Amino acid sequence: NAGVTQTPKFRVLKTGQSMTLLCAQDMNHEYMYWYRQDPGMGLRLIHYSVGEGTTAKGEVPDGYNVSRLKKQNFLLGLESAAPSQTSVYFCASIYDGNTEAFFGQGTRLTVV
Amino acid sequence: KQEVTQIPAALSVPEGENLVLNCSFTDSAIYNLQWFRQDPGKGLTSLLLIQSSQREQTSGRLNASLDKSSGRSTLYIAASQPGDSATYLCAVWDGGATNKLIFGTGTLLAVQP
Numbered sequence: 001n002a003g004v005t006q007t008p009k010f011r012v013l014k015t016g017q018s019m020t021l022l023c024a025q026d027m028n029h030e031y032m033y034w035y036r037q038d039p040g041m042g043l044r045l046i047h048y049s050v051g052e053g054t055t056a057k058g059e060v061p062d063g064y065n066v067s068r069l070k071k072q073n074f075l076l077g078l079e080s081a082a083p084s085q086t087s088v089y090f091c092a093s094i095y096d097g098n099t100e101a102f103f104g105q106g107t108r109l110t111v112v
Numbered sequence: 113k114q115e116v117t118q119i120p121a122a123l124s125v126p127e128g129e130n131l132v133l134n135c136s137f138t139d140s141a142i143y144n145l146q147w148f149r150q151d152p153g154k155g156l157t158s159l160l161l162i163q164s165s166q167r168e169q170t171s172g173r174l175n176a177s178l179d180k181s182s183g184r185s186t187l188y189i190a191a192s193q194p195g196d197s198a199t200y201l202c203a204v205w206d207g208g209a210t211n212k213l214i215f216g217t218g219t220l221l222a223v224q225p
Contacts, residue, residue, distance in 0.1 A: 033213055042201065042217035043156075050211045058212065090155060097143045097207050100158035 003027065006091050006104035013081045013111045021076040021107050023091030029102075031094040032074040033058075034066060036087040037106075043090060049074055081111045114139045116204055118216035125192055126224050133187040133219045135202035140180050143207030147176050147187050150199045150218070159200075160187070192223045 004025045013019055023032060030051050035043040035058075045058030047066040055066045063085060065077045074093075078085060091104040115138045125131050135145070144163050148156040160169045160176040162185070168177040173190040185202055201218040205211070 031211060031213075035215070040217065043203075043215040045212060045214065048212065056210075059214075092156075092213065094205070094213065097205060098163065100146060100161045101148075101156075101203070101205075101213060102158070103148075103155040105155045106153075 004091055004093055004102045004104040006089075006107050008107060009105065010108050011110070013078075013109065015081060015083060015111060017081050018077070018079050019081065019109075020078075021089055021091075021109075023074045023076070023093075023104055025072055025093040025102070027093065027095065027102065028071070029093035029095045030071075031096075032068065033092045033094075033101075034064075034074065034076045035090045035092065036060065036085075037090060038087050046076065046089075081109075083111045085109065086111045114142075114204060114206065114212070114214045116202060116214050116216035118200075118202060118219050120219060121217065122220040122222075124222040124224060127192060127194060129192050129223075130188070130190050131192055131221070133189070133200050133221070135185040135187070135216055137183045137185075137204050137214075139206070140183050141206060141209060142180065142204040145176075145178055145185050145202060145204050147174075147185075148201045148203065150201060152198075156201065189221075192221075194223045194225045197221055197223050 033048040034046040049068040052071040089107045162178040175188040
């Protein structure tokens with residue numbers, strides 16, 4: 001049981017490049033979330049999904065897109081990376097409201 | 113819009129002390145509240161989950177309480193140890209309203225040997 005796996009773990013992008021971060025969970029969880037964590041600002045919600053085929057905007061969605069074509073995978077895309085998107089990105093998943101949330105180990109992204 | 117605040121932002125205590133971390137939220141219509149621990153450079157690990165109908169949860173030296181009406185939760189750590197040093201975050205989940213999981217900014221705890 002791998003839990004929540006994020007790939008890649010590290011990435012350096014040039015301004016304007018694009019990339020996709022993958023979050024995969026093997027626990028049959030319905031709810032999945034993407035966050036960014038910056039010093040002094042806690043975790044801010046980018047986008048989330050309440051089930052296969054659904055997505056919704058969080059608090060800081062601009063510059064990001066997401067897709068959840070399969071229940072186990074939640075993809076976060078940056079179409080044209082900007083230095084302001086330099087951050088650590090975390091994915092989380094929840095089965096339902098009676099269970100705890102599980103987190104991936106994070107992706108450290110630097111945009112130069 | 114739900115806002116979650118944690119006070120203090122940082123705390124340093126000598127080993128063996130009992131301590132309390134605070135979490136407050138602006139919208140009391142939550143489904144549950146969780147406390148997490150984050151070690152430097154790592155992901156988050158869930159410590160305790162409190163349902164909205166519960167008042168507290170305990171796990172070992174940790175006790176979390178929830179007062180939904182006042183929008184507050186506390187995490188009590190008994191007999192602190194250097195291994196407890198980490199960032200502690202609380203998060204609220206509003207269930208069927210928006211299904212968002214919203215985090216506070218965290219408390220950085222240092223337990224001095």
